[in-house]
Amino acid sequence: MxxxxxxxxxxxxxxxxxxxxxxxxxxxxxxxxxxxxxxxxxxxxxxxxxxxxxxxxxxxxVNEPERTRLWRYHKPDGLVTTHKDPEGRPTVFEKLPEDMPRVISVGRLDLTSEGLLLLTNDGALARELELPTTGWLRRYRVRVHGGVNPEVLKRLENGITVEGVKYGPITAGIDSVQRSNTWLHMSLKEGKNREIRRVMQALALPVTRLIRVAYGPFQLGNLPRGAVEEVNGKILREQIPFLRGK
Known part of the structure; x- marks a missing residue:
C-alpha cells in the first residue's frame, strides 16, 4: 500500500x-x-x-478528483480570467458550456487579450504548466501602433527591466505592416502579468491587439472564437511528462 x-x-x-x-x-x-x-x-x-x-x-x-483533463479555449476579448469579478465584468467561466465540469485556467489572459487559454480540472497540472521551469513557449501575434525598427526588438532577446521588474528573454519579429500598425510575432517562457503590454509600452510601441496562438505544444489553430475543445487523453499524456505516471 x-x-x-x-x-x-x-x-x-x-x-x-x-x-x-x-x-x-x-x-x-x-x-x-x-x-x-x-x-x-x-x-x-x-x-x-x-x-x-x-x-x-x-x-x-467536494467530489473525489477525477482523471486529469485539459481543454483548449478560444478566449474572446472583453472577458476576465477569474471565477468572480468584484467589478461585475463578464468572466471566462460564465461563458463556458453548461456541461463543463469545474475548471481552472493555466495562467491568464487579461481583459483585452484573446486567443488560446488552457483549462483543466487539475490544479496541480495548472501549476506545473505555469512554471517557467517547464520550459514551454507562449507564442503570440501582437499588433502595435507605429512602425517598428527590428533592432529595437533585438533588445528583448536578453531580457529587459521595466519599472523595476525584470522580464526574461523575448523573441520577436515583424510579420506585416498595415498603415500605422505593425503585426509582430512574439515568444516567451515566463509570462508575467501583462508582460508583453508593459514591455512594448516601454519601447514606445503600445499594443492594440494581443492574440495567444500557442501554449507549449497546444495550438489555437482554427478553434472558433468562444469555442472550447477537450484535448485527447492520449495526446495529453504524450505531451506532458508530468502525467505519465498518473
Whole structure:
C-alpha cells in the first residue's frame, strides 16, 4: 500500500486536484474558515485527506478528483480570467458550456487579450504548466501602433527591466505592416502579468491587439472564437511528462 493511500494527501493538494482552486488559493480558503473535513473546520493546510473522508467547501461536498483533463479555449476579448469579478465584468467561466465540469485556467489572459487559454480540472497540472521551469513557449501575434525598427526588438532577446521588474528573454519579429500598425510575432517562457503590454509600452510601441496562438505544444489553430475543445487523453499524456505516471 502506498504512502498516499495510508496517510492520504494534503488537503490543499486535494482541493487543487479536484479543480476547486490552486493550492495557494486553497490555503487562503482554509485560513478563511471555508473548508471542513468530516464536518470539522480545517485550520491548517497540512491536514491530510484519506479515501472516504468528506470534504466540504462553503458547506458543499467536494467530489473525489477525477482523471486529469485539459481543454483548449478560444478566449474572446472583453472577458476576465477569474471565477468572480468584484467589478461585475463578464468572466471566462460564465461563458463556458453548461456541461463543463469545474475548471481552472493555466495562467491568464487579461481583459483585452484573446486567443488560446488552457483549462483543466487539475490544479496541480495548472501549476506545473505555469512554471517557467517547464520550459514551454507562449507564442503570440501582437499588433502595435507605429512602425517598428527590428533592432529595437533585438533588445528583448536578453531580457529587459521595466519599472523595476525584470522580464526574461523575448523573441520577436515583424510579420506585416498595415498603415500605422505593425503585426509582430512574439515568444516567451515566463509570462508575467501583462508582460508583453508593459514591455512594448516601454519601447514606445503600445499594443492594440494581443492574440495567444500557442501554449507549449497546444495550438489555437482554427478553434472558433468562444469555442472550447477537450484535448485527447492520449495526446495529453504524450505531451506532458508530468502525467505519465498518473
Amino acid at each position: 502506498s504512502d498516499t493511500e495510508t496517510r492520504g494527501e494534503r488537503i490543499a493538494k486535494f482541493l487543487s486536484r479536484a479543480g476547486i482552486s490552486s493550492r495557494r488559493d486553497a490555503e487562503a480558503m482554509i485560513e478563511a474558515g471555508r473548508v471542513k473535513l468530516n464536518n470539522e473546520p480545517v485550520t491548517h493546510p497540512a491536514v491530510f485527506v484519506k479515501p472516504g473522508d468528506m470534504v466540504l467547501v462553503d458547506g458543499k461536498p
